[in-house]
Amino acid sequence: MKTEIKQLTVTYREDDHRLLALDRVDLQLLPGRITALVGESGSGKTTLGKALLGLLPPAATVDGQILLGEDDLTALDETARNQLRWRRAAVVPQNGAAALNPAYRLLDQVAEPLRRQRGVKRREAEERALAGLAELGLDRDQARRYPHELSGGQVQRGLLAMALILDPPLLILDEPTAALDCLSKNHLAQLFRRLAAQQKSLLLITHDLALARQTADQAAVIYLGRIMEYLPAGQLDRARHPYTVALYRSFPGMDAVRDLGGIRGDAFYRLLHAHPAVNVQQHRTCGHDHQHLVTPASNHPEEHAPPGADEDGHAPAAGCLFAPRCTQAEDACRREAPALNRLREPDAPQPDIDQGHEHQIRCRRGGIIDLLCCRKTSKSYGPVTALHPVDLELRAGEVCCLVGESGSGKTTLAMLAAGALEPDRGRVSFAGRDLADWRRRDPLGLAARIGIIHQQPAEAVSHRFTVFEIVAEPLRIQRPDLDAAALEQRVLTSLAEVRLATQPEFLRRYPHQLNLGAIQRLCLARALIQQPQLLVADEPTSALDPSVQAKVLKLLLELQIEKGLTLLLVTHDLGLARKIADRLAVMEAGRLVESGPAARVLSRPAHSCTARLIAAATTT
Amino acid sequence: MNTRHQPLYAYLLAALVMVGLSYGLPLLLPGDYIEAVYGSSQVVLDAEQEAQLRQELGGRKGFAAHLWGLVTLDWGHSLALQTPVSRLVLEALPWTLLLLGTAHLLALVLGFIAGVEAAWRRGGRLEKAGVGGATMLQGVPEIGSGVLLLLLFAYHLGWFPAGGATTAYAELSGGPWLLDVLHHLALPLLTLVLAYLPGNFLLTRAGMVMILGSPYLETARAKGLPPLRVRYVHAARNALLPVLTRFGLRLAFMITGALVVETIFAYPGLGTLLFTAIGSRDLPVIQAVVLLAALLMLLINLGLALLHRRLDPRIGHAL
Structure with a gap:
């Protein structure tokens, strides 16, 4: 049986407004497939699960189609829906x-659907329930226990046995x-795979991204009731949507070694403030509706969408739903609601397209962009080849660490990437434009986007400057329009961020009066004051004591989360790289010998x- | 000692304490039978007559004799009626059981069903009216509603007899007798049901509303079970516990609870017996009725504890 959800919209009526829980969701659940539905709490995952059983509360308004095989659940009356429940679709509910x-023994509750739905006699129903429970490893004694006498894992297996008792095609x-x-989790995951092998469709609602990645065939990523990305589940670690990427970066999987990020801002409820007494039918025709994004805590209206509905007659989203939290959102993202598009570039190493998996993404910019792209870039100094042709991409918001021995070409590559050097061959592009060309046409604009921290801090500051x-x-050059007060404010903020003093006496000092650590932080403050998109930093914390270094790295990670700062960091400190890198690039003798997710490179070096x-690094 | 039986020993001990109290407490009552009977009458007893009277009525027995008497159903003689107390009590008991038992059962069943259905339709007009009505009704004391019913149906309309359990000297038997009993039962029964039902209704409704939001009820609905089964087997079953507790506690007050209504309707139950006995300081009768009430209370408590274990398997662990 194929399950198909078409344009499913669910709103909940509350006092004076409606809450938009699901917004035009399309989803296909095919036999033999496990589909993972992932997203933050409140994104509508559970609502979707309940809708599949027709169990939404009376306050919910459902629009669209839910096809369980031939039958459209939304078109049936309650009696007919009750006939389908547990036979066509069964649920393993959350809450254990x-x-x-x-008040009833597990066995009785497992056998109940057999007796009441199929009219099986008591003795036979119990035998079959016992067999089902035994298959999941619960013996006769455990089957006869009351729920409170069972452990969490036993309850979970009992619930699963109960869901399977009528052999439903959708789980x-x-x-x-x-x-x-x-251990129990792995056991269940294997069980889910076996069930899928029996040609059942499984919908796995979870925020456990590791489970989704290991168990599911495909994943639908949902945010505020909209599907944002639809991808083969195995590629969750290589997702393209900024939301999925940020979600994955927040997940404390065993493959995450770096500090956890989190997604900036909060998810909002989507409240629809309709004109008085406008129900869904009416608003579809007259199409006047305002949508507010409201935080769960404060109910504070965040954004007002312009009135007017889109062609479907639904309330319009104010541009992309994720735009307020997205680090690469442009003005256009806040105006135009993006559609769910097939990802154009063949991104995955092994595309699964022959199996019907496809990668769809709801992002105007096609997902996380490649901010920096080196293609066959090489550099020689006279007879010495510092860099053999190298390919390197840096995604927006990514922290990439370049590691390798001294003289392996790290600094050369970093300076090429920053546009401070020009390659002999190959090209470097930044935000889609050729870096060398950009530098010739608009050096100022480029300088504002790329911050550089050089290896030798003491050499990188003028000793005649305070x-x-x-x-x-940099601000004086970039923003001559800033008045003195604003300039001072920005400078003080920047100094405070890198934990330097902000007293007037300190501001008047010269570099030779400072220690090396302070000068290094000065360079950092100088690089960050213009809020660059890319920071190329060559050993930026080498002269700092561990405490200040930790604080500075925290600052950089925070900038990554809040502003989407992309960081290309040259270091030979693997311990440091491990804590902050999303990706590691290893260099040896002018060649990039390995590049990949930091955890993978560190645990299984190729x-x-x-x-x-x-x-x-581990012995010293 | 088996720990499972520990509560039983506790109950036995409690029963013994009650026998002791029922023996000792009435001694603290001011005045005695003779004072009560002759104190306000025209007859004045001289000291000799009084001593003789006391002699005839018999002195107080010791505690051991009292205990032995209880076991052998020799509960003494009523001073006022000169009848064995056991006969008085056994005559009154069936009427009390009939009136109170029926009232409690009716109030339980009707209140429970009404509560379940009201919770199922929560937010509806019917439910709101029901809750409002029950809350008001709960505030009306039996004495008020009893007198009102008596005035309306017995005096003004004359549909029901004003008192007694049967028509005196009618010598009825079989079907007509039963009808006569029911006819007499109607008004006091209605009074009691009106007094007990609202509490059961409100308690059931409140419990049900909590359960209706619980995850396991959603599971039951997801299983595609017939709606009545979801409502009663899965939801109401778990709302039953507090209502049964209340039922048991009320039942334990059966004798004292009957006092007011039995008196208003002159119903020949234990309440009336106790009321008249107190008026005439008929000590043996008071002792017997009070002790019976106390033991009944214990018995019902024991029954409830056993029932709870059966109804909610989690309680077995807590005991």
Whole structure:
């Protein structure tokens, strides 16, 4: 049986407004497939699961189609829907033991659908329920226990046995492993795979991204009731939508070694403030509706969408739903609501397109953009080849660490990427434009976007400038319109961010009066004051004590989350790279020998040089 | 000692304490039978007559004899009626059981069903009216509603007899007798049901509303079970516990609860017996009725504890 959700919209009526829980969701659940539905809390995951059983509360208004095989659940009356429940679709509800009636033994509750839906006699129903429970590893004694006498894992398996008792073609699993240890979790995951092999469709509602990645075939990423990305589940770590990327970066999987990020801002409820007494039918025809994004906590209207509905007659979204939290959102993102498009570039190493998996993304910019792109870039100094042709991409908002021995070409590559050097061959593009060409036409504009921190901080500051002048200089050049007070304010903020003093005496000092650590932080403040998109930093914390270094790195990570700062960091400190890098690029003798997700590179190095570096780092 | 039986020993001990209290407490009552009977009458007893009277009525027995008497159903003689107390009590008991038992059962069943259905239709007009009505009705004391019913249906309309359990000297039997009993039962029964039902209704409704939002009820609905099964087997079953507790506690007050209504309707139950006995300081009768009430209370408590275990399997662990 194929399950198809078409343009499903669910709104909840509340006192004077309606809450938009699902917004034109399309989803296909095919036999033999596990579809993971992932997203933050309140994104509409559970609402979708309930809608599939027709179990939404009376306050919900449902629009669209839910096809369980031939039958459209939304068009049926309650009696007819009740006929389909548990036969066509069964659910393993969240909440564990609370989902079982405390007054009855597990066995009776598992056997109940057989007896009441199929009219099976008591003895036979119990035998079949016992067999079903035994298949999931619950013996006769455990089957006869009351819910409160069972452990969390036993309850979960009991719930699963109950869901399977009528052999339904569709199984909805709502956070099935939320409270389980990883052994039970793996056990269940294998079970889900076996069920899929029996040609069942499984909908796995979860925020456990690792489970989704290991278990599911495809993943639908939902945000505020809209599907944002639809991708093969195995590629969740290589997702393209800014939301999915940020979500994955927040997830404490075993493959995450760096500090966890989180997504900036908060998810909002989508409240529709209709004109008085406008119901869905009416608003479809007259089409006047305002949508507010409201935080769960404050109910504070965040954005007002212009009145007027889109062609479907639904309330319009104010541009992309994720735009307020997206680090690469442009003005156009806030105006135009993006459609769900097939990802154009063949991104995945092994595309699964022959199996019907496809990668769709709801982003005007096609997902996270490649901010920096080196193609066959090489550089020689006279007879010495510093850099053999190298390919390197840096996604917006990514932290990439370049590691390798001294003289392996790290600094050359970093300076090429920053546009401070020009390559002999190949090209470097930044935000889609050729870097060399950009530099010739608009050096000022480029300088505002790329911040550079050089390796030798003491050499990188003019000794005839005071602290204030050093930090203020880029702004003076970039923004001659700023008045003195605003300039001073920006300088002080910048200094405070890198934990430097902000007293007037300090501002009047000269570099030779400062220690190396302070000068390094001065360089950092200078690079950050113009809020660059890309920061190319060559050993930016080498002269700092561990405490200040930790604070500075935290600042950089915070800038990554809040402003989408992209960081190309040259370091030979693997411990540091491990804590902040999304990606590691390893260099040896002018060649890029390995590049990949930091955790993967560190745990399973593919190149001997990487292995050597790791071994050296762990022994010293 | 088996820990499972520990509560039983506790109950036995409590029963013994009650027997002691029922023996000792009436001694603290001011005045005695003779004072009560002759104190306000025209007859004045001299000291000799009084001593003789006391002699005839018999002195107080010791506690051991009292206890032995209880076991052998020798509960003494009523001073006022000169009848064995056991016969008086056994004559009155069936009427009390009939009136109170029926009233409690009716109030339980009707209140429970009404509460379940009201919770199921929560937010509806009917439910709101029901809750409002029940809250008001709960504020009316039995004495008020009893007298009002008596005035309306017995005096003004004359549909029901004003008192008694049967028509005196009618010598009815079989069907007509039963009809006569029911006819007499109607008004006091209605009074009691009106007094007990609103509480059961409100308690059931409140419990049900909580349960209706619980995850396991959503599971039951998801399983595609017939709506009545979801409502009663899955939801109402779990709302039953507090209502049954209340039912048991009320039942334990059966004898004292009957006092007011039995008196208003002159119903020949234990309440009336107790009321007259108190008026005439008929100590043996008072002792017997009070002790019976106390033991009944214990018995019902024990029954409830056992029932709770059956109804909610989680309680077995807590005991």
